[in-house]
Amino acid sequence: MRTHVAVYSLFCVLNCAVAACRPDAVPESGPSVRDSAGVRIVEYGATPARAGPFVFSPQPLYRYGTGPEDYPFRSISRGALLADGSAAVIDALNAELVLIAPDGTFRGLLAGRGDGPGELDRPTAVFSLGGDTLLVDDHGHARLTFFGGGTVAREVDTRLLNRSLRVLGIGANGRLLMASGSYMPGFAEPWLRGHMVRFDPDAGVADTVGAYDWVRSSPREGPFNPFETGGDVTAAGGRFVYVRSDRPEVTWRNPDGTVHQIVRWRSSPAYPDEEHWRRFESSRRIRLRPANPHIQSEAEFEELVQTSLARYELAEDEPLPLISRPFGDREGRVWLGHYTVGWQVGGVSGYSILAPDGTWLGDVRTPRGVRLLDVAQGRALGVSRDEMGVESLVLYELLPAGTTEGT
Template structure:
C-alpha cells in the first residue's frame, strides 16, 4: 500500500513499530493570527496535525437505492439535508429530485423532467433556502425555482446571465451567490478568470464582486498534464470561499466583494506516479461508459478512450494539486477534500476541516467510495457507488 502525504502529514505509517504508533500525538500547532487592513489572517508554519473533533459513524444511519424496490438512481448529482432530517437528492440523468424521509424511506418526487412550472431540463445546483424550502438551479431552462412545502412557489429567469453562472449558495439576505465564466480554448493568459457574482433575485440585478483564477493555460501543442490545478469556489455562512488547488491559501469574501479572512499553511509537495495515472484512467473509462450508453461497439468505445487519453501525459516533475474539492457545511465550516486522481468518480476519503474563523479544526477520514453531498448538524448525506457502479444514497452520523 502506498502511503502519501499532501495536505496532512501522516502520523502513523504502516510498517512503523507499534510503540511509535502508540505514542501520544504532538500538541496542536499554534496558529499565527493577525489583522491586516481589516483582514483576519490565520497562518500555520506547516500543515497542522490535528485529530478531527468528530468521526463518521461505523455504519450509515440508512442506505437507500440499493434494493430492487428502491428508486433507481442513475447519476446522483446534488443532495441536501432539510431541518427535519429528511433529504432531497437530484439525479442528473433521470432529471428528477427525490425526497427521502429522515429514516431513509421514499417520500416522493419533488420535480421531474418537462418544460412546465417546477419541471426540470438540466439540473445545476440544489440548495437549502429555509426550513422546508429548496432552491433548484435549472441550467437547461435558464431559471431558478423555489420549492416550499413540496411545491414550486416561484421561478426566477436567469437566461440573461450569459456567462455560464452556477449557484454556489445564498447570502445573509437570501440572494444567490454564483460563479460565472466562459471557457475559451485559445486564451493566452496564465489563468483564465472566473467571476464571483451576487444575483439579487428580487430586483433582477447582477453584481460582479470579484475575479479569481479559474482555469490554467495549456500548451499550444502536445499532450496536457491530466492533473492540472484549478480555481475552486464554495459558499459558507453567506460568504464566498475560494482556493486555487495548487496554493495553500483559503480566502473568504463577503457578498459585497471585500476580503474578510485568509487562512494559510505550508504543505510539502507531492508528485504523481503510475498509481495516480492508473486511478485516473480507470475513472475516466467508467465515466465515459456512463456518459455514452449509446456506444455498444467495444472497438468504437476503445477508439474514443484512446482519443481521450491521447490528450494527456503524466508530468512527474509537476506537483499534484492539494485539493480535489471544497465545500462549506451548514455550520460555516469549510471542508477541503484532499486531492485524489479518481475523486470525480469515487469521491474523497480524507478532508481537512477549517472552522468559520479560519483555524484548523482537524482531519477526518470519510467512508470509502462515498461522495459527500451535504453536512448539516451531526448528519452527513452522501452518494455511495458500489463495485458494480450502482449508486445509492447514504446518511452517516458525526458522533
C-alpha cells in the same frame, strides 16, 4: 516521462483543475493571528496534524438505491438535507429531483424533465433554505426554481445573467452567491479569470464583486494534465471562500467582495506517478460507462476509453494539487478535500476542516468510496458507487471524536 493522449472533456478538465492533495502533515504549535487593514490573517508554520472534531458512524444510517424497488439513480450530482432529515437529490442524467424520507425510503419525485413550470432540463445544484423550502439552479432553462410544501413557490428567470454562472450558496438578505462555471479552451492568458457575483432574485439585479484565478491555460488540442491545478470558489457562512490548489491558502470574501479573512500554512509538494495514472484511467472508465449507454459492445467501449485517454499526459515533474474542491457546511465550516484521484466517482479519502474563524479543526477520514453531497444537523449525505457502477445514496451520522471507531 510517459505520454498519454485523450479526447478533451470539459467536465473532467474543470474538475481535475480543482482536484487536491493532502500534503504530509507535521506537528505544529498553533497559528499566528494578526489583523492587516481589517483583514484577519491566520498563519500556520506547517500543515497542522490534528484529529478532526468528529468521525463518521461505522455504518450508514441508511443506504438507498440498490434495492429492487428503489429509484434507479443514473448519476447523482448534488443533494441537500432538509430540516426534517429528509434529502433532496438531483439525478443529473434523468434530470429529476428525488425526495428521500428521513428513514431512507422513497418519498417521491419533486420535479422531472420537461419545459413546464417546476420541470427541469439541466439542474446543477439544490439548496435547502430552511423548513421544506428548496432552491434548484436549472441551467438548461436558465431559471431558479423555489419549491415549498412540495410545489413550485416561484421561478426566477436568469436568462439575462451570464449563462456560465452557478449558484454557490446564500448570502445576507436572501441574495445568492454565484461564480463562473464554464469556459472555452484555448485562451491566451496564463489564467482564465472567474468572477464572484451577488444576485438579488427579487430585484433581478446581479453585481460582480470580485475576480479570481480560475483555470490555467492549456493547449487547445492537448495534451492535458489530468492532475492540473486551478482555482475554485464555494460559499460558507454567507461568504465566498476561494482556494487555488497550487498554494496553501484559503480566502474568505464578504458578499460585497471585500476580503474578510485569509488562512495560510506551509506544505511540501508531491508528484504524480504511474499509480496515479492507473487510478485516473480507472475513474475515466467508470465515468464513461453511464454517459454512453448506447455503447453495448465491449470492444467499442474500449475504443472509446482509449480515445478518451489519448490526449492526456502524465506530467511527472509538475506537483499534484494541494487543495481539492472545497465546500462549506451549514455551520460555516470549510471542508478541504485531501487529494484523491477520481474523486468525482469514488469520493475523497478525507478532509481538513476549518472553522469559520480560520481555526484548523483537524482531519476527518471519509467512508471508503463515498462522495459527500451535504453536511447538516450532525449528519453527512453522500453517494456511493459499487463495482457495477450502481449509485446509492447514503446518510452517515457524525459522532464526537473518540466515541467510536470511524469507517
